[in-house]
Amino acid sequence: MTGSPASAPADTPRLPPGVMTTAWVLIIGGFAAILDSTIVAIAIDTLAREFDEPVSTIQWVSTGYLLALAVAIPLTGWAQARFGGKRLWIAALALFLLGSVLCAFAWDATSLIAFRIVQGLGGGIMFPLMQSLAVQAAGGRTKGLGRMMAVVTVPIALGPIVGPVIGGAILDGLSWQWMFLVNVPVVLVGIALAAWRLPDDSARRRPAKLDIVGLVLLAPGLALILLGLSNVESGGGVVRSEVLLPLIAGTALTVGFVFWSITRRERALVHLRMLGRRTLASASLVLWLAGAALYGAMLLLPLYWQALRGETVLAAALLLIPQGVGSLAARPLAGILLDRIGARALTVIGFALIAIGTVPFALADADTSNVWLSAVLVVRGLGLGTVLIPLMTVSMTGLSHDEIPQATMITRISQQIGGAFGTAVLAVVLTELTTGAASPADAVNAFHVTFWVATGVAVLALLASLLLPGREPDEPTIEEAEVAEAAV
Incomplete structure (x- = not known):
């Protein structure tokens, strides 16, 4: 029976045609967002000298990006249902591209932090959407899905390793602006490939009412939790107001969202009943x-x-x-x-x-x-x-x-x-x-x-x-x- 046509489906993982193409298109677009977060992480001291600001201020270049990610992630499910996955993916790439260009032309620390938030909003949509589009393209088939996940998660594994190397090389031989400009050609190629090769899912778009109460509870709740945890890294212990107050407020808002989501069921921003x-x-x-x-x-x-x-x-x-x-x-x-x-x-x-x-x-x-x-x-x-x-x-x-x-x-x-x-x-x-x-x-x-x-x-x-x-x-x-x- 080995190698016979009858046994092939049971032994060989099969995915619908074009799935791996979709996966690679998503990787090319998403790689810039994952790479950027690790490139900037090693440049805090350099940026502090360039803008003549203390490290505690420049650290918000990373913290602001992280908080923007937290705010954007819960919006992804609603936005995909409302606008379609392909349109949302291209829009998120365009928003990330805009943020990258603006960061390169930042004139002070405040403008750089603000433009990093724009980047983070784009990245926060891209990260969960990349996985959603890949799995949906596979038709939900578990068999063989691991091979596709091995491709889709390449940027997640490679970004933290390659990012510091690229960032170190840029800071060693070029100006700090190139940490952001390096994203431009990658994202432009990602947008072009997405417009050309991503499946059109406009037929699956449906009217979706945004859960405003859930958004008001969950988005700032997650952001405050991440802010409190980020403040721990600055030293001085855990029992500090800049750590405890965000953690307590964020936890209270998130717990409030949990109860709200349970009562709202499928109308909630995130379906926690799942x-x-x-x-x-x-x-x-x-x-x-x-x-x-x-x-x-x-x-x-x-x-x-x-x-x-x-x-x-x-x-x-x-x-x-x-x-x-x-x-x-x-x-x-x-x-x-x-x-x-x-x-x-x-x-x-x-x-x-x-x-x-x-x-x-x-x-x-x-x-x-x-x-x-x-x-x-x-x-x-x-x-x-x-x-x-x-x-x-x-x-x-x-x-x-x-x-x-x-x-x-x-x-x-x-x-x-x-x-x-x-x-x-x-x-x-x-x-x-x-x-x-x-x-x-x-x-x-x-x-x-x-x-x-x-x-x-x-x-x-x-x-x-x-x-x-x-x-x-x-x-x-x-x-x-x-x-x-x-x-x-």
């Missing part, structure tokens, strides 16, 4: 921890090489390349293994690799070989490249066409808050330990303890992964599910 599905609920929880594991290390690893090993910003970025190599290498294999061993087993393996690749940093000192640490980062990258694919795939299992945008908003919010939480926790631990460091040995110990905390986050995520469903039979496509619903 968390009653085991697949979406478990994937969202693990994505929260995955965000902590990924973004927390983005803070910790560069600091390790700069503060403890005396490397420059560019050298530290180059030393992170092996992690990106491992992440990219894992993606094709992860897409195949997902169909063979299931989401639970694959996610457990991924977080195990992340933990294994973090432990050596908790044992390293100032003399540990960079060659050894680079090899360790490859292992860590293999884990990072593995976990996102099954998590994003399983979160879409069994959803109809119109439910997919809601699920992507929920998972994106989970990952965003998890990343901010993980970064804040590691920043607090490292800051508290290094503040009282009286010797180089104390500084080394501070990093050791912080890396052990990062390892613990990966282990906790591994344990939470056991809640995910195991390997299951092929799910029906969206079209098949809708036909079945109509028949009932």
